[in-house]
Amino acid sequence: MATFQTLPGFREFYPEDLARRNHIFRRWRQAAGTYGFAEYDAPVLEPLELYKTKSGDEIEGQLFNFTDKGGREVALRPEMTPTVCRLVGAKANALKRPIKWFSIAEFYRYERAQKGRLRAFFQFNADIFGEPGPEAEIELIALLIQCLAGFGLTKDDFCVRLSDRDLWFFYLEALGFNDTQARELLGAIDKVEKLGDAAFEAFAEKHGPLAPEKMAAILGFMKIRSLEALAAEIGRIGQDKLEARLGDWRRVIAGLTAMSLGEFIQVDLSVVRGLAYYTGFVFEAFDRKGDLRALAGGGRYNDLVKKLGLPDLPAVGFAIGDVTTGLLLEQRGLMPTFVQAPDVYCVIGGEKERAAAFGDIQALRAAGYRVDYPLKEVGFGKQFKAAAESGAKVALIYGGDEIAKGVVKLRDLTERSERDVPRADLLVTVRDFLAGA
RNA sequence: GCGGUCAUAGCUCAGUUGGUUAGAGCACAAGAUUGUGAAUCUUGGGGUCGCGGGUUCGAGUCCCGUUGGCCGCCCCA
Secondary structure, rough: HHHOOOOOOOOOHHHHHHHHHHHHHHHHHHHHHHHEEEOOOOEEEEEEHHHHHOOOOOHHHHHEEEOOOOEEEEEEEEOOHHHHHHHHHHHOOOOOEEEEEEEEEEOOOOOOOOEEEEEEEEEEEEEEEEEOOOOOHHHHHHHHHHHHHOOOOOOOOOEEEEHHHHHHHHHHHHHHOOHHHHHHHHHHHHHHHHHHHHHHHHHHHHOOOOOOOHHHHHHHHOOOOOOOHHHHHHHHOHHHHHHHHHHHHHHHHHHHOOOOOOOHEEEEOOOOOOOOOOOOOEEEEEEEOOOOOEEEEEEEEHHHHHHHHOOOEEEEEEEEEEEHHHHHHHHHHOOOOOOOOOOOEEOOOOOOHHHHHHHHHHHHHOOOOOOOOOOOOOOOOHHHHHHHHOOOOEEEEHHHHHHHHHHHEEOOOOOOOOEEEEEEHHHHHHHHHHHHH
16 A cells, blocks of 8 residues: 555545546636636635634634744635635725626635545635625526536526525514524524524523514524515515515516526525625525535625725625535536547557658647557557557558558548548548548 | 544455465456457566554454544534
8 A cells, every 4th residue: 555645635636537627617617707707816825814814713723724934824725705805805996896706726624524525625716796786696696506507407406595694684683683692593593404493592591582482483484485475474574674675685586587597596594504704695506306515605795805904895705616516416427428539549560650650640739639659669459459449530550561652541440441641631631531520 | 523334456346263375357568469449368567455553373354553435423614
């Protein structure tokens, strides 16, 4: 066994693995491009303080962090959001609005690896800055859907659960809770799916038991799964803030429906996400059939840019990871197999013929064709076998007889037929052959 | 950080109540083969049996520890 092992939670990408990874990246990049998002990148290493400021000191336990030789406390990035906030914030006054940016980058988290979660992973991040209205949510959720639908996944494979922290705060306010209590209740709501009623025990210990009718209202609000039911409940409460917020919901749903994406959306107020920095809509993409963890997640974070010491800038964004996406595609049989085949494979008789072949090989390569040949002199039998196994459509045979006649034998590896081609016509003949094949 | 489970060749695995020099298939390489295809035959390389310790005359096999994979808990930006 090897003396040095790969670090836990890290992956190596052998050619087949990298081909699959690139396939995912290609689709994401394509989606972002068609939605008018500009790609950026940023440092892998950042000041530790950037993440502590955003998420609190406890975050350090989940980071790959160390002190560099200059005495700086630094960390490998665990996410892109604070970084992109800094990039955008630094030039906020000079950038055209809306600012629509995306990136594909590797992230590092010091956590125990398990299914769908590793210590090093890639994420596609997309954000819109400078647009406070729900139009930004429409655009971003549509992009999120395309980031999965681009692989052939349909509304039967995944859905986007839409929720809203503002709506919750207004609702809890209407029920008579103060801001501190509301935050704690949201923490409990986030855990109800796992813990059931026990999720509210911590709240009850601090603030006294929940009145049965309020508990029932909260549990009922969580179970809302349609815009109609939401409107009905808000109408029952009759509070102005809730009514106004319902208007934003109608716009988001209407917009996505007009994009023919309505069937991907699932109203689900049980999604609140643990992160305290989200300020409005939050959304997560889920596998509809399987038991995978969340495929993607995002939401609005209007206060974060300012919190990082930058201009006040509304923002909404999401991230989707390569690990769960890859698992889902494998499960659905939507991950293609990739073969790296040359267009042309050259069979070369000996050293003399090699010199002639090299000239043609380079000419074909300059014309953009993928050309391969045996590095060392081997028998014809082996070479023909290698040519067939390479996956090339055509073999060019450089034997002593051919060179003497000024021709190359062109073998159709599919049809197993051969013909002589004057070397002067080789480029044109190969081009026509490959174009016709 | 906690728990379960597994670890023999590049891959899939076999390996008897502990007993000689650890095997097979696939894959890879060479040859049969100095001009024609995934075949066949022959041959070869490749293992400190994850690592370390213990029991024993003797450990791939039993015991303890440890590292790593997988699964789950905590967490999940």
